[in-house]
Amino acid sequence: MIEAVGLTKRYGAKTAVYNLSFQVRPGVVTGFLGPNGSGKSTTMRMILGLDRPTAGHVTIGGHPFRQLPNAPRQVGALLDAKAVHGGRSARSHLLSLAQLAGIPAQRVDEVLGVVGLQDVAKRRSKGFSLGMGQRLGIAAALLGDPQVLLFDEPVNGLDPEGILWVRNLMKKLAAEGRTVFVSSHLMSEMALTADHLIVIGRGQLLADMPVKDFISANSADFARVRIPGTEPAQREKLTSVLVEAGGQVLPEPDGALRVTGLQLPRISDLAHGADVRLWELSPHQASLEEAYMRLTQGAVDYRSTDDRLAHLQPPLQPGQPGYGMPPQPQVQEVPQQGWYAPPPPGQNPYGAAPQAPAPGPNPYAGGPQAPAPGPYAPPPAPQPSAPQPNSLQPSDTPKDAR
């Protein structure tokens, strides 16, 4: 059990982590998500006593890490795959760590076998690939058979076989009743591995809930409706019928319609009643990635922009497209692919949160505001103060914007 209470870390004027409180429970894999620079690694380092929190505290099994008796037997961590002396062999590296906790040398060979490095055990780790480095780091974490395990980006650089292995390993460790805390950027991987999620953005807690709840709370399931593209009149007719029936309709770039607020059979009945032919009527379940993107869109620190190659190209002749640069009609603010449906009004408590500027003790409130409404931004809500039925999260909108 890892417990953080009011954890805050400042580096000079920059606040890396602000007032973070959460618990990581044993028996489940807890995923730790957040955009780059959101404070994941800083939090991990504070859990391990490497960085001292500016305020608040974090304990493992009730003790601060630095006061744990025989820490290597209780906590195993992979922080940085390259945090080994390159001139030392994999086996010597693990042996030096094993000796710290009085772990017999046979255990070193055992974990080398577990992570599949037995053939390169005598080689210097300098020549290791990133994937081999990750395996060595995982071996170090497993060495003391600890009850609490922390992994920072464990699947970086691993091959598909390795990713599958790590996934199963995490699940197995959790099933044995251990506390497993894993950070990752790979949403698809987290969706398969984690049972519970802790999401932070700009150093603050955005969500702390089971994966299933997270997806349904932060995404809108919708129906995709497609009608023959040759009949725009039918399309308008269907749209008005659906809106009359209480649904929200949004056109998708390829001509299909996104319908929310209506069940599939009801859509079909309405279309039938209006005498509109349907080519597609499909349910769409949002993925963890979509839910995550929607949640963190306001908390992304490092956002890439289009590479316009403005100074590398000769001036364009009017009407002549540049190489690889077809004129783009729609403004794609956020380059992460995909086009996420705006949530129905009132369902997404986060979508609007980061946009509310409010001077106050919150160090982030005055920070960069969310960009101008892009494809992700919520639509102009009919009622600006829509009721927010979802109040599962500790960092709900009103608090966030304080």
Add this chain to the structure above:
Amino acid sequence: MAVETAVLQSEWTKIRTVSSTVWTLASAFLVTVAMGAGLSALTNATFDDMRAVERATFDPTLISFSGMILGQLAMVVFGVLVVGTEYSSGMIRTSLAAVPQRATFLFSKITVAGGLAFLVGLATSFVTFFLGQALLGGHRASISDDNVLRAVIGAGLYMGLIALFSMGVAAMLRSSMLSLGILVPFLLLVSNILSAVPKAKEVAQYFPDQAGSKVMRVIPDAMNSEKAPYGPWGGLGIMALWVVASLLGGYLVLKKRDA
């Protein structure tokens, strides 16, 4: 107590499993012995060309240690690398995640590395002394002469202390490159130049290397140099104070800063 033993054992594994340990210590030994032997042989051959006052204050023991001025640099590299590579490789985070007691971690490392440096230093000083004296022919000193044994042991201790001093500096600066960039020019140039400048030498004689190296002299004003205001053991004591200060500084930095 169990923790300390475990950390010592682990640090010993760390130090013996990197090749830099072997080559820095081996070059400290070889450079000192080879240069000491060469200069002893040269001195023997050109003894009659020396000025009378130099012949009068001739110190055969000190001559055989002339290789230390370069050999100590290898010791500096050893000391800096032992501590500095923890930072440059990122190993420090793995180490401290395994040994949260930072004082235990640092002082175990220093005990193991310092012990090794003292052993190599003493082996170096005895070998270089006997080889040097053998090459000095008729001008040789004997180990049983007054103060000679003290000078030989002192020379070995000097090499160990200079390695310890470097470890403290590296722990304070948390970087191998920065530490070497400061220590090597200081020992090779700054300290020697300042000790030749009239006013500055009053201060320079209290520098760690200047003070510590006085222990290698059997004749206090050897080779017509000036006498220091402290004795041979006093000089080594001054150096030891420097070492304590640098290790303490390194410990405070490790304790206070985030890893």
